[in-house]
Amino acid sequence: MADERDKSVVIIGGGAAGLSAANQLQQAGVDAVIVEGRSRLGGRIHTVDVDGSDAAWVDMGAAWIDDHKTNRVYHLIEPAGAGVEPTVPKLTNVRAYDERPSRWVGRVRAVLAMGKMGWRIHRLKKPTTKFAHLGERIDTMLGTKAGRFDEYLLKSVTELLDGGPVSETHQNAFSDGPWEYLRYKEKTSVMVVGGFRHVVDELSASLDQDRIFLDHGVVAVKCWPQFEGSYPVVVETANGATFVGTHVIVTVPIGVLKANAIAFEPPLPAEKQDVIERMGVGNVEKVALTFAAPFWREKPNKAMHFVSVPDPFEPRSVIIDVTDTAGAAPGAAANPCLVAICAADVAKATADRPHDAVESTLATLQQMFPDSYQPPVATAVSTWSADPFSQGVYSYPTPRTRPGDYTLLGESCHDSRVLFAGDSCTAEAYLSSVEGAIVSGERAAKAIIEGVD
Numbered sequence: 001m002a003d004e005r006d007k008s009v010v011i012i013g014g015g016a017a018g019l020s021a022a023n024q025l026q027q028a029g030v031d032a033v034i035v036e037g038r039s040r041l042g043g044r045i046h047t048v049d050v051d052g053s054d055a056a057w058v059d060m061g062a063a064w065i066d067d068h069k070t071n072r073v074y075h076l077i078e079p080a081g082a083g084v085e086p087t088v089p090k091l092t093n094v095r096a097y098d099e100r101p102s103r104w105v106g107r108v109r110a111v112l113a114m115g116k117m118g119w120r121i122h123r124l125k126k127p128t129t130k131f132a133h134l135g136e137r138i139d140t141m142l143g144t145k146a147g148r149f150d151e152y153l154l155k156s157v158t159e160l161l162d163g164g165p166v167s168e169t170h171q172n173a174f175s176d177g178p179w180e181y182l183r184y185k186e187k188t189s190v191m192v193v194g195g196f197r198h199v200v201d202e203l204s205a206s207l208d209q210d211r212i213f214l215d216h217g218v219v220a221v222k223c224w225p226q227f228e229g230s231y232p233v234v235v236e237t238a239n240g241a242t243f244v245g246t247h248v249i250v251t252v253p254i255g256v257l258k259a260n261a262i263a264f265e266p267p268l269p270a271e272k273q274d275v276i277e278r279m280g281v282g283n284v285e286k287v288a289l290t291f292a293a294p295f296w297r298e299k300p301n302k303a304m305h306f307v308s309v310p311d312p313f314e315p316r317s318v319i320i321d322v323t324d325t326a327g328a329a330p331g332a333a334a335n336p337c338l339v340a341i342c343a344a345d346v347a348k349a350t351a352d353r354p355h356d357a358v359e360s361t362l363a364t365l366q367q368m369f370p371d372s373y374q375p376p377v378a379t380a381v382s383t384w385s386a387d388p389f390s391q392g393v394y395s396y397p398t399p400r401t402r403p404g405d406y407t408l409l410g411e412s413c414h415d416s417r418v419l420f421a422g423d424s425c426t427a428e429a430y431l432s433s434v435e436g437a438i439v440s441g442e443r444a445a446k447a448i449i450e451g452v453d
């Protein structure tokens with residue numbers, strides 16, 4: 001096993017996985033650089049101050065901490081004084097609207113439909129072999145008598161969770177058993193006051209800033225046997241820079257791997273390439289809006305969330321009231337904020353035409369609140385699907401994804417010189433989550449520290 005001082009690691013990506021790996025390596029005295037394509041750290045954690053007032057902080061990427069009492073992310077930010085709020089739609093603070101025939105769904109009907117949705121999602125936990133894809137399974141479950149609202153709820157919520165269209169998602173995507181990870185029990189689900197930027201601040205606070213290279217998009221990773229010597233791994237960036245090391249940790253998202261944005265020499269093993277090909281890349285986008293007044297609230301201090309069934313029917317979006325977490329810190333003033341979240345094909349269209357997405361969200365609000373509606377003060381739209389450094393949001397299992405695929409994606413290759421981390425490589429934690437990314441980054445760093453080479 002080589003001495004720690006002989007090791008030198010190039011980490012591609014400064015998101016949660018890359019930052020956690022860097023912390024672990026730095027603490028062990030192993031030299032590490034972070035090579036990051038964007039001009040900021042955080043990756044798919046991105047909190048924006050929508051109207052620039054320091055009172056409208058909205059997460060355009062990761063936003064919820066599930067089961068926070070046992071979640072690493074909460075315990076990372078809690079000592080620094082970050083507050084959390086249980087901003088989750090519940091039966092008592094969600095109202096449902098049907099754009100055909102332009103009226104509110106009765107409260108009893110809405111509560112019943114949401115209860116039924118919970119029960120149906122619970123039924124999806126049982127693995128089956130009967131269906132070609134999740135959409136077929138859901139359609140069979142709904143039967144011919146389910147109403148527009150029931151269909152909308154089940155398809156929208158499942159697409160929001162995975163990001164993939166139900167017609168391209170594995171029938172057991174929500175089942176216990178087939179995949180090598182556990183889902184959160186979701187006994188609690190909280191948002192961070194002031195946003196997930198606190199997580200990035202905590203993860204990057206102790207890192208040597210001179211070892212972080214922003215605006216360096218990696219285009220090639222070379223690790224030929226003839227490079228054997230002090231630094232057998234060479235990482236090249238689009239702006240002509242070269243980084244060398246004994247190991248590289250690749251933390252780029254599944255969308256970037258699928259797009260072959262980084263050329264690996266020698267190529268990645270065929271079985272890893274097959275796994276990447278079999279996984280789906282989901283799309284989720286957010287339209288954030290700030291207002292002078294919370295015209296949608298029935299009581300000034302009670303957050304209200306909305307589901308609106310569009311006409312023509314398509315799983316489109318839910319609208320979440322995030323005012324309670326928009327302040328800079330617990331107790332600080334916050335501006336009224338709403339976030340419309342959409343998934344799958346609608347999210348792709350949102351990233352391609354952000355302006356249209358804002359207009360359509362505002363039209364929905366105007367339709368719901370013809371008397372009290374006010375235009376927004378400021379807006380922001382995420383474009384993860386069109387961003388070269390994410391190319392989608394997170395992975396979902398397609399009908400071709402196999403049990404074991406996520407473990408395989410996380411395995412190292414090229415003589416254990418090229419390691420993988422990130423939220424799709426997290427067999428022992430939770431897929432598609434910041435906590436999973438943190439755990440996977442630490443695992444890759446430990447493998448290098450403990451000398452798997």
Ligand SMILES: Cc1cc2nc3c(=O)[nH]c(=O)nc-3n(C[C@H](O)[C@H](O)[C@H](O)COP(=O)(O)OP(=O)(O)OC[C@H]3O[C@@H](n4cnc5c(N)ncnc54)[C@H](O)[C@@H]3O)c2cc1C
Nearest residue numbers: 013015016017037043044062063064218422423433434437
């Ligand atoms: C809309 C949305 C909502 C979400 N909601 C939640 C939630 O509520 N709770 C939760 O826990 N998780 C949520 N997630 C998922 C969570 O954000 C991710 O799982 C987590 O942030 C992934 O961290 P990572 O380090 O694996 O990847 P990333 O954060 O994507 O980091 C990878 C880094 O690699 C960089 N990169 C990419 N290509 C290159 C290249 N060629 N060269 C150099 N650098 C490159 C990227 O810029 C990025 O900084 C959400 C994500 C999105 C997009």
